[in-house]
Amino acid sequence: MSSAGYETVETDVLVLGAGGAGLRGAIAAAEAGAKVLVVCKSLLGKAHTVMAEGGVAAAMHNVAYQDTWEVHFADTMKGGKLLNDWRTAELHARESPERVLELERWGAVFDRTWQGRIHQRPFGAHTYPRLAHIGDRTGLELLRTLQDRAVHTKGIDVHMEVTAFRLFKTEEQIAGALAYRRADGSLILYRCAALLLGTGGAGKMYRVTSNSWESTGDGTALAYEAGAQLRDMEMVQFHPTGMVWPAGVRGILVTEGVRGEGGVLRNKEGERFMERYDHERMELSSRDIVARAINSEVAAGRGGPHGGVFLDITHRKPEYIKSKLPSMYEQFLKLAKVDITRQPMEVAPTIHYIMGGVRVDAETGASSVRGLFAAGEVAAGLHGANRLGGNSLSDLLVFGRRAGEAAAAFASSSGPRPTARLDPREIDDSVAALMAPVSRPTGENPYVLQAEIQDTMSKHAPIVRDASGLQAGLEAILEIRDRAQACGTGGSRSLAFNPGWHTALDLHSMLVNAEALLRCALARKESRGAHARSDYPKPDDAMGEVNFMVEKTPDGMAVRAEKRPPMPDYLAELVQHAYARYTPEERE
Amino acid sequence: MTATQISDLELRVWRGDASGGEYVAYRVPAREGMVVLDAVLWVQANLASDLAVRWNCKAAKCGSCSAEVDGFPRLMCKTPIAEYGSTVSVRPMKTFPVIKDLVTDVSWNYVVNKEIPPFTPSEKDSTSSEPWRMQQKDVERSTEFRKCIECFLCQDICHVLRDHSSKGAFYGPRFMIRIASLEMHPKDILDRRPLLKGKAGAGYCNITKCCTEVCPEHIKITDNAIIPLKERMDDVYFDPFRALTRLFRRGGRPF
Numbered sequence: 001m002s003s004a005g006y007e008t009v010e011t012d013v014l015v016l017g018a019g020g021a022g023l024r025g026a027i028a029a030a031e032a033g034a035k036v037l038v039v040c041k042s043l044l045g046k047a048h049t050v051m052a053e054g055g056v057a058a059a060m061h062n063v064a065y066q067d068t069w070e071v072h073f074a075d076t077m078k079g080g081k082l083l084n085d086w087r088t089a090e091l092h093a094r095e096s097p098e099r100v101l102e103l104e105r106w107g108a109v110f111d112r113t114w115q116g117r118i119h120q121r122p123f124g125a126h127t128y129p130r131l132a133h134i135g136d137r138t139g140l141e142l143l144r145t146l147q148d149r150a151v152h153t154k155g156i157d158v159h160m161e162v163t164a165f166r167l168f169k170t171e172e173q174i175a176g177a178l179a180y181r182r183a184d185g186s187l188i189l190y191r192c193a194a195l196l197l198g199t200g201g202a203g204k205m206y207r208v209t210s211n212s213w214e215s216t217g218d219g220t221a222l223a224y225e226a227g228a229q230l231r232d233m234e235m236v237q238f239h240p241t242g243m244v245w246p247a248g249v250r251g252i253l254v255t256e257g258v259r260g261e262g263g264v265l266r267n268k269e270g271e272r273f274m275e276r277y278d279h280e281r282m283e284l285s286s287r288d289i290v291a292r293a294i295n296s297e298v299a300a301g302r303g304g305p306h307g308g309v310f311l312d313i314t315h316r317k318p319e320y321i322k323s324k325l326p327s328m329y330e331q332f333l334k335l336a337k338v339d340i341t342r343q344p345m346e347v348a349p350t351i352h353y354i355m356g357g358v359r360v361d362a363e364t365g366a367s368s369v370r371g372l373f374a375a376g377e378v379a380a381g382l383h384g385a386n387r388l389g390g391n392s393l394s395d396l397l398v399f400g401r402r403a404g405e406a407a408a409a410f411a412s413s414s415g416p417r418p419t420a421r422l423d424p425r426e427i428d429d430s431v432a433a434l435m436a437p438v439s440r441p442t443g444e445n446p447y448v449l450q451a452e453i454q455d456t457m458s459k460h461a462p463i464v465r466d467a468s469g470l471q472a473g474l475e476a477i478l479e480i481r482d483r484a485q486a487c488g489t490g491g492s493r494s495l496a497f498n499p500g501w502h503t504a505l506d507l508h509s510m511l512v513n514a515e516a517l518l519r520c521a522l523a524r525k526e527s528r529g530a531h532a533r534s535d536y537p538k539p540d541d542a543m544g545e546v547n548f549m550v551e552k553t554p555d556g557m558a559v560r561a562e563k564r565p566p567m568p569d570y571l572a573e574l575v576q577h578a579y580a581r582y583t584p585e586e587r588e
Numbered sequence: 589m590t591a592t593q594i595s596d597l598e599l600r601v602w603r604g605d606a607s608g609g610e611y612v613a614y615r616v617p618a619r620e621g622m623v624v625l626d627a628v629l630w631v632q633a634n635l636a637s638d639l640a641v642r643w644n645c646k647a648a649k650c651g652s653c654s655a656e657v658d659g660f661p662r663l664m665c666k667t668p669i670a671e672y673g674s675t676v677s678v679r680p681m682k683t684f685p686v687i688k689d690l691v692t693d694v695s696w697n698y699v700v701n702k703e704i705p706p707f708t709p710s711e712k713d714s715t716s717s718e719p720w721r722m723q724q725k726d727v728e729r730s731t732e733f734r735k736c737i738e739c740f741l742c743q744d745i746c747h748v749l750r751d752h753s754s755k756g757a758f759y760g761p762r763f764m765i766r767i768a769s770l771e772m773h774p775k776d777i778l779d780r781r782p783l784l785k786g787k788a789g790a791g792y793c794n795i796t797k798c799c800t801e802v803c804p805e806h807i808k809i810t811d812n813a814i815i816p817l818k819e820r821m822d823d824v825y826f827d828p829f830r831a832l833t834r835l836f837r838r839g840g841r842p843f
Contacts, residue, residue, distance in 0.1 A: 105713075
């Protein structure tokens with residue numbers, strides 16, 4: 001056993017996470033003059049951002065000249081069923097074109113129009129073709145560009161394969177974090193004047209997910225434990241199209257780009273069923289509607305042999321498919337032995353994104369704890385009850401930059417001095433908690449507990465929920481939480497790259513996210529966006545005016561409803577105008 | 589899950605660290621469509637909780653789960669076990685120092701990446717307020733190289749790095765295509781030929797094309813990146829006409 005000493009590292013701005021939001025934030029903070037340290041769980045360049053396929057949404061009107069930020073704003077609000085923070089959505093729609101062009105100036109390469117401008121493809125619930133893209137690997141392009149920019153920006157240092165375990169405050173503001181190196185289990189105490197969370201999502205709490213092992217909701221849990229408010233935690237997005245077969249690849253994403261390029265959905269009877277769910281927009285309806293439609297078709301016995309429906313793009317020319325959707329072509333050919341230029345793909349919904357997260361200020365990404373900032377998937381507000389495809393990559397760029405700048409400004413003006421005293425007892429307790437699983441290796445197996453969390457959430461918080469299921473889920477999660485407090489590593493005392501130990505430490509984050517999700521889902525007694533309840537199948541106007549906030553109290557996790565401030569007239573008019581053009585069922 | 593178990597698989601995994609190690613055999617219930625990474629993760633969850641392995645996306649998009657499957661560099665998430673018999677062995681990439689089990693220290697690659705001068709547009713382009721115009725056929729020259737997911741399998745198979753440990757002399761195929769992606773970017777104006785000739789060591793590549801063979805993104809590393817880069821480099825450093833004039837002028841050696 002180690003004596004559990006730790007190394008101390010100081011920086012101005014500590015960034016947790018090296019996906020799009022973390023790197024864009026780091027670049028912004030460094031350009032503002034701060035000394036920045038980026039800490040990431042995996043190797044640099046492997047973050048979940050690389051999985052984003054379809055594109056980045058920005059009203060640049062290169063393909064449809066009518067497109068404006070106003071239409072993008074209204075699309076985002078309607079997609080989110082007006083649960084969004086309207087100021088966040090406004091900033092996002094206004095600033096994303098500038099952020100995309102900036103990325104191009106940093107070396108990103110996008111597909112072009114015949115005039116040589118950035119090409120934009122149509123996507124679900126976007127009124128106009130709006131997604132700047134490069135084939136179907138836009139996320140990789142974005143991340144690689146930011147990665148190269150960051151490593152060549154003065155003042156940015158990166159610690160790879162290091163996981164943050166707890167945040168520390170001094171005089172009620174963030175002052176540091178305790179973390180461990182995955183390779184050898186050694187500990188680092190980071191001291192910082194401001195901290196930016198860019199830790200991504202929490203999809204790993206479900207069994208069938210498009211997310212990687214990393215997406216355990218660390219940022220939300222760290223912020224919650226530090227006293228920050230979370231919001232909209234009931235809102236998780238099922239991406240309508242994940243692979244279903246073979247079992248090993250179940251959940252892997254099939255990009256919405258397939259539908260953007262003209263792919264159609266059919267049930268086993270060959271019927272193009274979206275006609276019955278959204279006559280106007282068909283396959284390019286918003287993701288919540290398409291996911292529920294697929295779910296209903298399969299539940300009604302009209303699904304395929306592996307419990308999915310069929311996504312068909314074979315009417316396009318093989319060469320077109322291979323150039324516009326190269327990685328989908330490769331993925332199906334290699335993993336499922338399906339040639340998508342000749343055969344349909346079988347698909348079903350998969351957990352993809354969490355709209356909820358840390359409650360942040362629209363302008364700065366500041367959380368309710370001083371010195372703690374968040375951007376990207378870990379932050380909440382932009383997407384409301386449902387995220388539109390392409391809006392997460394623009395989210396990363398717009399709010400990564402804003403939060404990075406704000407964190408740097410906070411660090412230089414009001415952050416604690418490096419000499420600020422951290423409570424040594426708090427540090428010792430945290431070190432002890434971090435090392436605990438290795439001291440009782442034969443305690444309950446963390447992989448078993450992780451699988452139980454996933455099964456519980458998949459069973460009790462599925463696409464369509466109800467009170468008794470959610471309540472049973474909550475009880476199960478609380479019971480797992482108690483057991484997790486005494487869990488081991490699966491048998492090994494080793495500190496060197498011990499995934500059993502790492503899994504044991506991730507459980508806590510998953511449990512905080514799961515509990516918050518279930519509690520908020522119980523509180524939202526209506527169906528809205530991604531949150532559908534069979535016992536309350538309709539939207540409720542009063543519920544539509546509030547967001548649920550989660551906070552840590554001495555009595556445990558508390559959820560309360562908070563009324564949103566009304567939209568100013570100029571924004572309300574945009575939304576009204578947009579609704580007037582569509583069918584009424586879209587309000588649901 | 590509805591998956592049917594087809595038979596048992598013997599998965600032999602190299603376990604150990606920098607001081608040495610050996611293959612350990614595990615019996616894994618094989619399921620239809622299973623890939624090598626599934627089998628490794630099954631062992632981790634059920635038989636050896638401390639089995640060290642890197643993985644992220646499980647969809648061949650992040651390039652984390654590189655290893656040598658039956659001795660051949662592969663992404664484990666993209667390698668169906670059905671391609672092998674009832675026994676399959678997995679060991680870490682040989683070119684990089686082992687940290688533990690299947691995890692290797694690939695930090696050298698990050699050091700090299702930082703040495704390559706980044707994308708540099710002209711003064712005029714970088715200060716213009718107009719969005720850039722580029723044609724699709726022009727951007728397509730560099731997009732092939734930008735598909736790289738940095739799995740480092742090409743670095744693993746490259747005999748210059750693998751058998752001769754010439755990490756100080758040659759950047760390896762991954763960074764040849766990195767340089768190619770910058771050199772062929774329509775808006776980049778920097779000349780990286782001195783770097784190619786010098787520190788990057790492009791001359792070390794003797795075009796065995798092994799890197800192209802292992803690339804999971806099917807990038808034609810040798811044909812489309814390294815050979816054109818060598819040609820560009822030779823235009824400056826090995827121009828036969830200039831070599832001749834130099835020979836007559838100084839009576840020295842032509843090359």
